[in-house]
Amino acid sequence: MIPYARQEITEADIEAVTRALKSDFLTTGPLVDEFEKLLTNYVKCPTFVVNSGTAALHAAFFGIGIKQGDEVITPPNTFIATQATAALLGAKIVFADIDVDTGLINLDCIKRAITRKTRAIVLVDYAGQPCNVQAVREIVAGRDIKIVQDSAHSFGSFINNEPVGSQADVTTFSFFATKNITTGEGGAVAAHDKGIFQRAKEFSRQGLVRDSSRFLIETHGPWHQEVHYFGLNYRLTDFQCALGISQLSRIEDIRKKREQIRSFYESAFGEKPEIRTLTALRNVIPMWHLYPIFVKDREKVFRNLRDRGVGVQVNYFPANQHPVFAQFKINQKSLQNSDKFYREEISLPIYSGLTVETLEYIVDQVEDSL
Numbered sequence: 412m413i414p415y416a417r418q419e420i421t422e423a424d425i426e427a428v429t430r431a432l433k434s435d436f437l438t439t440g441p442l443v444d445e446f447e448k449l450l451t452n453y454v455k456c457p458t459f460v461v462n463s464g465t466a467a468l469h470a471a472f473f474g475i476g477i478k479q480g481d482e483v484i485t486p487p488n489t490f491i492a493t494q495a496t497a498a499l500l501g502a503k504i505v506f507a508d509i510d511v512d513t514g515l516i517n518l519d520c521i522k523r524a525i526t527r528k529t530r531a532i533v534l535v536d537y538a539g540q541p542c543n544v545q546a547v548r549e550i551v552a553g554r555d556i557k558i559v560q561d562s563a564h565s566f567g568s569f570i571n572n573e574p575v576g577s578q579a580d581v582t583t584f585s586f587f588a589t590k591n592i593t594t595g596e597g598g599a600v601a602a603h604d605k606g607i608f609q610r611a612k613e614f615s616r617q618g619l620v621r622d623s624s625r626f627l628i629e630t631h632g633p634w635h636q637e638v639h640y641f642g643l644n645y646r647l648t649d650f651q652c653a654l655g656i657s658q659l660s661r662i663e664d665i666r667k668k669r670e671q672i673r674s675f676y677e678s679a680f681g682e683k684p685e686i687r688t689l690t691a692l693r694n695v696i697p698m699w700h701l702y703p704i705f706v707k708d709r710e711k712v713f714r715n716l717r718d719r720g721v722g723v724q725v726n727y728f729p730a731n732q733h734p735v736f737a738q739f740k741i742n743q744k745s746l747q748n749s750d751k752f753y754r755e756e757i758s759l760p761i762y763s764g765l766t767v768e769t770l771e772y773i774v775d776q777v778e779d780s781l
């Protein structure tokens with residue numbers, strides 16, 4: 412079976428991890444600081460690492476102060492972690508529909524979804540194309556609403572020559588095995604605002620405050636550290652950071668390979684009437700995370716492809732249709748684009764190790780499966 416996504420691990424990656432395993436620190440060591448510094452430079456925004464993209468979202472929502480009763484607007488076509496992490500802090504999830512040609516949240520739907528209780532809008536960079544943060548910024552101007560960018564798909568993408576991570580109030584990344592770069596499990600949070608950054612980071616480090624200038628109680632000695640709000644252990648290990656550092660050094664190469672695979676598919680499917688492909692945005696340098704195609708009889712094509720050894724996926728079952736949302740009265744009619752998107756979508760294999768021969772095989776199988 413050709414996988415739909417696969418990590419790329421080089422000899423240099425293996426050496427870097429081995430070196431970390433032989434060093435003094437397995438975790439909370441110097442490689443964590445180094446990875447965070449490199450990420451900060453790359454996305455042009457202060458960034459800290461955590462042990463998953465889900466942890467990154469949880470910390471981000473905590474960092475912007477999401478609490479019981481707040482409303483958080485999200486698109487439906489995303490991994491459920493986007494909603495779960497806000498809901499676990501007590502937020503009410505409000506869905507806004509998407510543009511069916513890009514899979515990105517629709518600006519008018521955001522406007523319609525905003526109420527007095529809205530505290531955050533989550534933008535999900537579907538397939539690696541970044542959402543238009545500036546346009547959303549204009550919509551929320553003058554309101555106490557934060558922009559959260561779930562950039563699990565778009566680490567390494569640029570919009571108007573600005574790296575993803577530098578624009579939203581808080582941006583989250585995932586370094587899961589199938590994502591653009593990987594640490595096995597892992598993630599990161601980027602935020603310019605010092606208060607948001609500090610709250611989110613402390614939350615990911617058990618809530619521990621070590622800076623004596625912020626102590627609220629008298630210290631009993633140099634061992635003192637204190638907790639102002641509860642946090643969790645979302646730390647990433649040093650050997651994972653070693654892998655991340657090594658992967659990050661190849662990011663331009665990874666982008667090129669992903670772009671080549673997308674071009675190959677585009678020239679095969681772009682003109683085919685039975686297949687719709689994603690519309691590419693202008694002013695964007697994407698890191699293509701997914702290559703989705705849209706077909707009328709999705710189930711038939713999906714089954715045919717799996718039977719022929721092509722590992723395909725569906726991204727995503729709309730979050731609003733999960734049973735967990737049954738208790739909330741969601742206006743399903745307002746989410747028709749997301750529903751249509753889901754009913755027709757299939758993600759084809761895309762990862763840097765795909766060879767031209769394999770791509771040719773996949774294209775033939777797709778054509779035979781229609």
Ligand SMILES: *Cc1c(COP(=O)(O)O)cnc(C)c1O
Nearest residue numbers: 463464465489490492563585587
């Ligand atoms: C992968 C992903 C996440 C969660 O990341 P993990 O590292 O798997 O926890 C969140 N949102 C989106 C859109 C994702 O694709």
